[in-house]
Amino acid sequence: MNYYIIAGEASGDLHASNLMKALKVEDTDAHFRFWGGDLMQAQGGELVKHYRETAFMGFVTVLKNLGKIRANFKLCEKDLLSYQPDVLILVDYPGFNLRMAKFARKHGIRVHYYISPKIWAWKEGRVKQIKVNVDRMFTIFPFETEFYKKHNYPVSFGGNPLLDAIENRPNKEESFADFTAKNQLSDLPIIALLAGSRKQEIERILPVMLDTISSFPDHQFVVAAAPSIDKAFYANIVGDRKVAFVYGQTYDLLQQSKAALVTSGTATLETALLRIPQVVCYLTGGGKLLYAIGKRLLHVKYISLVNLVMDQLIVKELIQQYCNPKDISEELTLILDNMEYRNKMLHNYQLLHEKLGGAGASARFAKMIYEDLQVHCAGSISKV
Known part of the structure; x- marks a missing residue:
């Protein structure tokens, strides 16, 4: 054929x-x-x-x-x-x-x-x-x-073919020590930052994510950098904040992370299928008015694919005014330190995997x- x-x-x-x-x-x-x-x-x-x-x-x-x-x-x-x-x-x-x-x-x-x-x-x-x-x-x-x-x-x-992509990913057996050594990272637990792949999206969301760093001194924050975005662009946003970057290694980064801050979209589903607790963070451009108009046009209850597939709130969605350092830090603390809360999310990830039909x-x-x-x-x- x-x-x-x-x-x-x-x-x-x-x-x-x-x-x-x-x-x-x-x-x-x-x-x-x-x-x-x-x-x-x-x-x-x-x-x-x-x-x-x-x-x-x-x-x-x-x-x-x-x-x-x-x-x-x-x-x-x-x-x-x-x-x-x-x-x-x-x-x-x-x-x-x-x-x-x-x-x-x-x-x-x-x-x-x-x-x-x-x-x-x-x-x-x-x-x-x-x-x-x-x-x-x-x-x-x-x-x-x-x-x-x-x-x-x-x-x-x-x-869902994402299950195949994740199941067959390279470096699946890579250890935390090998990953951190390869990318010149410390041995502190990792919090992954997935701020999107488009410049406008990154400019809106990454600064808010970065403002949570000071609340978690016992962790290292690592950005899953988009291959199409140059380092100078990220450097201009980051300033003097202590954060690391990895390019073209999103799955590798996630599987070595303790938690992740993730924009809406496919990345939320990928994070869930890799069994990493997450906080969904999203800001639209254009302020409250444009967001209100967009909300009227959308016909869905949730913005993350995880919640859409399960038809219930599995991962917290912090949108617009709720996407701020204080609220993000509070939710991140919960998924890091509250084992009952964390394990419930991980259990729901397993149900999500089954609902998507397996590999x-x-x-x-x-x-x-x-x-x-x-x-x-x-x-x-x-x-x-």
């Missing part, structure tokens, strides 16, 4: 690469052409565009790059028609991928969506586009399945995708 895959960011590159690896097991004649990154490229096939050239985030950035965005659409449309794949597999990245779904559908190309866009949080109206233009939707969260069920659109849940999601999704294509191709031949 010929597979055309579009992933527009680092997380998509990770999950798509694991899917490609699993597809090669199911389909020994698999051929890939894709938009993605280094991890997908390592699986073989032709890379059309790297996500570094297509990731435009934020209203102003999008406006400045409208010409490039239009050119990318044209290139992708032309390339898709030239390749004529058996299936187009879209990985999240809704702004680009929903348009490509419509284009592919118009030209008779089968469309699979792997990792649903977060329309359950906002822009729920996009479900109409998906029902018209997507042949199969594969979901990675149980609550997503319920969301689509509500809209009378059948989907397939196969578990092997990439293989399950690959099997579903390949079997669907076999049925579809057989049906197409019988009609001829």
Whole structure:
């Protein structure tokens, strides 16, 4: 089979690469052409565009790059028609991928969506586009399945591929001593700081996290630095505070940490799956007014995936005015020193792991995708 895959960011590159690896097991004649990154490229096939050239985030950035965005659409449309794949597999990245779904559908190309866009949080109206233009939707969260069920659109849940990424991570057996020696850290217990990967997000949240350092003199604070952000940017924020940095080692850092301060998003789920107690910290830009508007537009009770999946408050979410050094320090003290509180969170992490379906999601999704294509191709031949 010929597979055309579009992933527009680092997380998509990770999950798509694991899917490609699993597809090669199911389909020994698999051929890939894709938009993605280094991890997908390592699986073989032709890379059309790297996500570094297509990731435009934020209203102003999008406006400045409208010409490039239009050119990318044209290139992708032309390339898709030239390749004529058996299936187009879209990985999240809704702004680009929903348009490509419509284009592919118009030209008779089968469309699979792997990792649903977060329309359950906002822009729920996009479900109409998906029902018209997507042949199969594969979901990675149980609550997503319920969301689509509500809209009378059948989907397939196969578990969460993050479990595979974490299970197969490198340095899984690395000791605390080896990790600290490698990164020139002290032997004090570590508190990890995951302040996001975008500059605006880091500028808002990291300073607040750093203001808690003085309350925990018996711990060392270590930032999981985003590979795309240079050291000078972080240095300007940190000033003379005593904090260390590690680049490209987020999982390694977390597994050696006693606790973590984490922004909302996938990082909260990764932290939970690595069994590290956490405090979720989040600040939006634009102050109280913009936050109030955003809250009205969102259709979810929680901002962290941990709480969304479990549909209850498993980890504390400190948002806006509650995201301050005093409240963060109080919650951090609880998860460090109160063993009953800490163990309850860890117990709920185990339930979360079970609810997400266990390891092997990439293989399950690959099997579903390949079997669907076999049925579809057989049906197409019988009609001829």
